Amino acid sequence: MKALRTSSPLLPFAMLVLTLVLAALDQTILSTALPVISRELPGAWPLAWVFSAYLLAATVVIALYGRLADVLGKKPMLLLAIGLFLAGSLACGASQDVQQLVLARTLQGAGGGGLMTLAMLTVPDLFAPEQRGRYQALLGAAYGVSTMFGPLIGGALVEHLSWHWAFWMNVPPAALAWGVLASTLPSKSSAAQPPATQERQRMSIDWLGAALLTAALVLLLLATQQGQLNLPERVSLWLLLALGAMFTLAFVWRQKRVAHPLLPLSLFARPAYAAVSFIGTATGVALYAAVVFLPQYLQIGLHLSPTGSAWHLLPLMAGITLAAVTSGKLLRAQRPAASIARAACMLMLLSFGLMAGVLHWLPARPLALSAALLPLGLGLGLLFPIVTVVAQRVSPAQHMGIATAAPVMLRSLGGAAGVALLAALLAHLMKRELAAPGALSRGAAADAVAAALAHGLQSVFGCAAAAVLLALVATNWLVQKQPREGLAKNGLLKATP
Incomplete structure (x- = not known):
């Protein structure tokens, strides 16, 4: 379809924001709808698969979408x-x-797995280099707001x-976005290339590598x-980890030898790229450590409703939104990415320290926990556009x-691996504390469980802080001695003497 001429890129950008919002909402919108779905839908499969199926599919297609783009x-x-x-939502x-x-x-x-990546990837086609940081930041802010509003x-x-509308609400905006983007989004030069060149490009896709990565x-x-999906007993955790490691090694071996790799390992030889990749991993651990475990404490330990616990995450949402916009402005003003990233990591470390402190000294104050989330939101919001x-x-x-x-x-x-490991740590710590002689006899069982949960979460947030500390170390590689053309000009990497 031939793109219509538009006087401004803001209309297609607005549609990119809309698609990103829909994808982000569907990651969390079922958290409050799932109990109703479990009552109304028959079936023998564990309901946890409703979450996990989306997570699995969305994650495995990300790299393939990037290469196909x-x-x-x-x-x-x-x-x-x-x-x-859209078809999946229907x-x-x-x-x-x-x-x-x-x-x-x-x-x-x-x-949904392609929407966030492709939205961010399309921004350079719409805006000049000096403007891209601002609009990437707006995408990050939209993602943060949508994720937090999903449960509400x-x-x-x-x-x-009814629960059906948690999915059907996606259809009209997704159809609108498809129509507008098909009409207004510029097409790149692949159509102008000779057919032989296009065919060689298609043949260059490493389908075996894609299968190994998947x-x-x-x-x-x-x-x-594994602990939530009621898999057959013979499908043990260690079997899954061993097979996963085997296919990972096979994928790396394939990428080193194929002429056109799905994921060029040479990217990670660039210090700045390796650094932002690790920082991205750490932000997943930090974000999900807060949004998964803190609502559990608010609901189990402090007996808040699911909606009430979701409202206490609003400072995190507000921090992500405000800081993402600020990060875009700082990048546009040619502030060094390394300095912004260090400040972000320090804010996140402060937040995890405050949350651990509140759980130790003020465990019954949900507003104090809520306020402690604000620095985490600010740190994550600063980092999203930088990555x-x-x-x-x-x-x-x-x-x-x-x-x-x-x-x-x-x-x-x-996020997925971090939550799984931290959940296992939390379960171990709680089990050990509650198994101590007299642990349940000192008071009501509910109070003992709440106290054990608060003590265990202090260690959980300590581990999340350790991941952020490693990300802080990685920011040193955002500074390169000989920045490539265009990097210093745009203030993304700061040259050193």
Whole structure:
């Protein structure tokens, strides 16, 4: 479809924001709708698969979308992702049992996994280099707001309509975004290339590497969810980890030897790219440590409702939104990315320290915990645009898609793996404390469980802080002695003498 001429890129950018909002909402909107779904839908499959199917599909397609965008173009891949997401949303709302819902969520995730990456990847086609930081920051702010509002919107839809509308609400805006982007988004030069060149590009896609990466990610993500999915007894955690490691090694071996790798390992030889990739992983650990475990404490330990606990995450949302916009302005003003990233990591360390302190000295004060989330939101908001913009700036143009996708994939993996490991640590610490002689006899069982949960979360947040501390160390590699052309000009990397 031929793109219409528009006087401003703001209309297609608004549609990119809309698609990103929809994808972010669907990661959290079911947290308050799932109890109703469990009562109304029959089926023998564990309900946890409704979450895990989306996570698995969305994560495994990220790298493939990035590579296909490099070879076939960003616009067709973005339209494909929106189409799959729209079809999956329709199928989810029409599901008659849990099995159908899980399969529909897989289709929805196959589309949703490409929306965030492709939205960020399309920004350079719409805006000049000096403006991209600002608009990448707005995408980060939209993502943060949507993730936090998901539980509230899900609760309202279930209460006033039905759980079906948690999925069907996506259809009109997704259809609108598809139509507007198909008409207004510029198409790149692949159509102008000779047919032989286009065919060589298509043949350059490493499908075997994609299959190996998919197998590795599925196995490793299943390992992170193994305790919730009621897998057969013979499918043990260690088996999943061993197979996942085997496929990961096979993928790395393949990428070193194939002429056109799916994920060029040479990207990670660039210090700044390796640094932002690790920082992206750490932000996944930090974000999910807060949004998964803190609501558990508020609901189990302090007996708040799911909606009430969601409201206490608003400072995190506000911090992400405000800081993401601020980060874009700082990048546009040519402030060094390394300095901004260090400040962000310090804010996140402060937040985890405050949360641990509140749980130790003021465990019954939910407002104190809520306030302690604000520095974490500010730190995450500052880092989100930096990871994307620096990854794009230090990567070759021919690898722009996969270079943008890899940190997003690593953030998802960091969140999933981090939550699984931290949940295992929390369960171990609580079990040990409650098993101590007289632990349950000193008072009510509920109070003992709340106290054990508060004590265990102090260690959980300490581990999350350790991940952030490593990210702080990684910011040293954001400063390069000989920045490539365009980096110093845009203030993304600061040259040293």
